[in-house]
């Protein structure tokens with residue numbers, strides 16, 4: 001069991017949970033993820049490790065409450081537990097050793113960009129983070145990224161930072177020159193737009209893909225993606241790939257495969273069938289004389 005040690009609401013539907021997972025905290029690297037299962041029979045949910053504290057033995061997971069299972073996860077409170085966490089999974093982020101990197105985070109994808117930016121800054125790479133949200137309350141990880149370098153905040157409605165998409169600011173930074181690599185994580189249309197933007201500049205672009213995952217071991221094929229005409233499994237070959245080679249149409253299509261079932265489960269959850277509180281530790285039994 002993995003105890004929830006801290007819970008922070010980052011934006012209206014995004015929650016950070018810090019969980020005890022000491023062995024994962026010790027060895028995880030930027031870009032890697034875990035698969036969590038709240039309780040027996042629960043759905044397996046892949047989540048990027050947004051941060052880790054090896055001294056405390058905790059990892060931070062950032063969860064967007066979009067469906068039944070994610071709502072059950074964010075309903076956990078400090079002191080509750082998750083049944084199992086498998087990881088770290090996937091390849092660590094391919095990092096440059098020096099130069100200038102632009103880290104583009106769209107919405108909740110900013111939580112995935114944070115460990116990448118952290119790893120780059122630790123290596124002495126100059127990091128420019130460009131992060132965006134629909135409006136001010138949807139911008140996350142701004143303070144953490146400011147400790148690592150320059151941060152440009154964008155909001156769709158202009159309520160905070162610059163008005164516009166993260167791609168608008170990315171274009172300007174690319175035009176100024178001197179960018180060695182771009183890392184982009186967020187909604188599929190955003191990652192596609194960033195990849196299209198960097199292509200004419202010839203700037204290597206790495207994106208983190210989030211297809212449907214089941215086992216996370218390369219066995220089920222659920223996370224199949226097409227990279228430069230080759231089939232890859234995001235769980236074992238990724239989750240990060242060359243953005244210029246990704247078939248984003250296929251990714252978007254496959255992400256929509258279970259939308260109807262997800263909607264049904266979500267509706268049932270709203271009607272009260274969520275398993276919230278299932279993993280609260282049982283009260284200790286009185287000791288028998």
Ligand code: NAD
Nearest residue numbers: 106107108132133134165166167186187189190193208210
């Ligand atoms: P959102 O729709 O609120 O968008 C966040 C920001 O992304 C926007 O403010 C904008 O700056 C940018 N953006 C969105 N669409 C764009 C477009 N067409 N062109 C250019 N920029 C665009 O995002 P959200 O609701 O926080 O994120 C939800 C999506 O992110 C989900 O689909 C989720 O699956 C995905 N996600 C992906 C990963 C990953 O690893 N790739 C991780 C977490 C979440």
Ligand code: FES
Nearest residue numbers: 214216218221235
């Ligand atoms: Fe099953 Fe990747 S999740 S092959």
